[in-house]
Amino acid sequence: DDVVLDDPDYFSHVIDGTTAVLVEGIAGDVRGTIxxxxxxxxxxxxxxxxxxxxxxxxxxxxxxxxxxxxxxxxxxxxxxxxxxxxxxAMAELGQPGCSVKVWMVVRGAPPAFRGFGVTDGALVYVRTERELGDGTSLMVGFGWDPTLLTVTDPPTMTLHLREFLPHAEVLATDLVDWNAEVESSGTWYSRPSNQGSLVGEFFxxxxxxxxxxxxxxxxxxxxxxxxxxxxxxxxxxxxxxxxxxxxxxx
Missing domain, CATH: 3.50.50.60 (FAD/NAD(P)-binding domain)
Structure with missing residues (x-):
């Protein structure tokens, strides 16, 4: 939705305490042993x-x-x-979600930014998560190919981010790679193009x-x-x- 994506308040509402609060709340209802x-x-x-x-x-x-x-x-x-x-069939095929998530502390970013990049870049989506109050911003970026984000030190991520914001500087980073975690072996569900009608039948x-x-x-x-x-x-x-x-x- 172009109107929604152009709204600077989109993604501005976050869960108080992060999503960990949801997990802890659900776990608190479990009467058995986790x-x-x-x-x-x-x-x-x-x-x-x-x-x-x-x-x-x-x-x-x-x-x-x-x-x-x-x-x-x-x-x-x-x-x-x-x-x-x-x-x-789903067990054999799996699903192709393979995004890599990078958190960045950035200097020189506008107050609310959202950008979509070309598919051959290391980052294909970047947005401002929140202002940190010292002239810097917490930003999050997603890449489609884990091999393009094997190095995520601040100087390297500065080069990647400048594809979106030419004057930005990355001061600190943290990487989340679900593909490398045996508990997930991928990210959130993305529909594979070769599943066809299988998707509706599976659920x-x-x-x-x-x-x-x-x-x-x-x-x-x-x-x-x-x-x-x-x-x-x-x-x-x-x-x-x-x-x-x-x-x-x-």
Missing amino acids: HLGWTATSIDDRGDHVVVSSDRHEVVQARCVVLAVPVNVWSRITFTPLLQGASR GESSGRLVIAGSDAAPAELHPGSIEGALAMGRRAAREVLAIIGSVGS
């Missing part, structure tokens, strides 16, 4: 219960399992029975006692790749789980 650093290697649906094994050779049994990890790590989990149909395809959730699995109307999509799919998964464990003999 195990961090626990990597599932197999999920075995045995009909009346599910067995999940970890890379530490630990085993957990449950009446139902919710799969909410990014779709790009599905291929590293052994499913019994095998995923079927669109879910299996509702929970099977047996395995319920699919997560932002990657959200249909278009639930904003895939966003926090909103993750929350919406979480609510949907909760309803499915209650239906499964509340059925006769569960």
